[in-house]
Amino acid sequence: MKRTLRIFRFHPEQDTRPHYATYSLEVQPTDRVLDLLEQVRAEYDPGLAYRRSCAHGVCGSDAMRINGRNALACKVLVQDLSTPVVTIEPLLGLPLIKDLVVDMEPFFAHYRAVLPYLINDEPLPADGRERLQTAAERDRFDETTRCILCAACTTSCPSFWANGQYLGPAALVTAHRFLFDSRDRAAPQRLQILSARSGVWLCRTAFNCTEACPREIHITRAIAEIKQSILKGRPAV
Amino acid sequence: MAHLKTALTGYVSYRGREGQWAFLLHRISGLGTGLFLTIHIVDIALVYFAPQLFLEVLQLYRSTLFGIGEIFLVFCVFYHGVNGLRIALFDLKAAQRWNIPTARGSARLVLIIALVLWLPCAVWMLRSLLLHNFGLFQ
Numbered sequence: 001m002k003r004t005l006r007i008f009r010f011h012p013e014q015d016t017r018p019h020y021a022t023y024s025l026e027v028q029p030t031d032r033v034l035d036l037l038e039q040v041r042a043e044y045d046p047g048l049a050y051r052r053s054c055a056h057g058v059c060g061s062d063a064m065r066i067n068g069r070n071a072l073a074c075k076v077l078v079q080d081l082s083t084p085v086v087t088i089e090p091l092l093g094l095p096l097i098k099d100l101v102v103d104m105e106p107f108f109a110h111y112r113a114v115l116p117y118l119i120n121d122e123p124l125p126a127d128g129r130e131r132l133q134t135a136a137e138r139d140r141f142d143e144t145t146r147c148i149l150c151a152a153c154t155t156s157c158p159s160f161w162a163n164g165q166y167l168g169p170a171a172l173v174t175a176h177r178f179l180f181d182s183r184d185r186a187a188p189q190r191l192q193i194l195s196a197r198s199g200v201w202l203c204r205t206a207f208n209c210t211e212a213c214p215r216e217i218h219i220t221r222a223i224a225e226i227k228q229s230i231l232k233g234r235p236a237v
Numbered sequence: 238m239a240h241l242k243t244a245l246t247g248y249v250s251y252r253g254r255e256g257q258w259a260f261l262l263h264r265i266s267g268l269g270t271g272l273f274l275t276i277h278i279v280d281i282a283l284v285y286f287a288p289q290l291f292l293e294v295l296q297l298y299r300s301t302l303f304g305i306g307e308i309f310l311v312f313c314v315f316y317h318g319v320n321g322l323r324i325a326l327f328d329l330k331a332a333q334r335w336n337i338p339t340a341r342g343s344a345r346l347v348l349i350i351a352l353v354l355w356l357p358c359a360v361w362m363l364r365s366l367l368l369h370n371f372g373l374f375q
């Protein structure tokens with residue numbers, strides 16, 4: 001079958017402003033959007049820039065806007081798209097580098113800001129090995145461990161579009177993962193960071209993040225649990 | 238400035254679902270209500286500072302354009318109130334229930350409730366507008 005791919009193009013050394021280029025392709029219904037991009041690169045323009053690595057929805061490199069919605073190019077099939085023209089654009093709200101590649105540094109800066117690691121300075125248990133937790137304690141934050149940092153959520157968020165300082169859903173998902181870990185001891189410090197001006201209260205529950213997450217994480221729920229924790233002054237289990 | 242452009246681009250071109258529409262409506266209705274409150278506080282203050290001007294302002298309020306504006310204002314108040322309750326309920330009471338079907342469904346339900354509350358008021362206000370400004374239903 002035929003499909004037209006309409007791709008957002010910008011070459012920082014040649015273009016003063018971005019434009020859209022169209023490519024017509026012969027495709028299969030089971031092709032992924034990523035396959036279509038590869039095809040454009042092979043048949044039309046080897047200079048087309050986008051990120052990809054695993055091609056199986058694991059690494060999180062190829063989040064982009066596909067027909068106006070954030071998704072991983074390697075997880076969307078041609079048959080999932082109802083339009084004959086498929087529009088591909090870079091993530092919104094991060095500085096554009098080239099074509100579909102954006103600068104992820106502001107995104108990772110927010111990730112680092114929530115202390116994305118376990119904090120526990122207490123002495124090790126008597127056997128000198130693991131800090132154990134029950135299956136239920138592990139379950140409490142299981143879902144938020146699934147994040148692959150693709151940025152589909154943060155760059156779909158109206159609050160983040162309007163204010164780049166907002167930590168954003170992805171950083172809050174990671175914050176949730178450590179806040180609700182029974183082994184972590186930094187809850188007061190974490191809650192202070194999360195309740196700051198750029199923190200959790202900028203979430204306006206627009207729900208675009210949860211709709212966009214390729215890992216099906218209940219992001220708005222996790223953020224609401226953080227809000228409740230701040231109000232209670234401790235992880236609200 | 239760059240952020241404003243990004244936000245506006247997102248508002249109009251990102252194909253969000255019910256949640257994004259509810260967010261936008263909430264913003265617009267909030268801004269509308271806020272604007273009205275500001276004007277209202279100023280015009281009532283005129284009673285004290287400039288009584289003559291106050292009477293002229295009242296005349297302006299009776300104009301058709303303002304009448305139509307008021308009808309929409311009532312919708313803004315209903316929508317903003319009901320949607321605010323929805324968000325507070327989920328965020329503060331029932332975080333566990335935030336999922337895609339409940340978010341989409343509740344956003345639709347809020348719109349329906351706001352419309353149901355608004356319609357009788359709108360009919361009544363429109364009737365009064367037509368009566369006073371156009372002499373209908375005499």
Ligand code: SF4
Pocket residue numbers: 060146147148149150151152153154169170173212213214215216217219
């Ligand atoms: S929470 Fe989901 S959408 Fe957001 S960065 Fe992680 S995997 Fe991507």
Ligand code: FES
Pocket residue numbers: 051052053054055056057058059060061062063072073074075
């Ligand atoms: S290429 Fe790794 S997630 Fe798509």
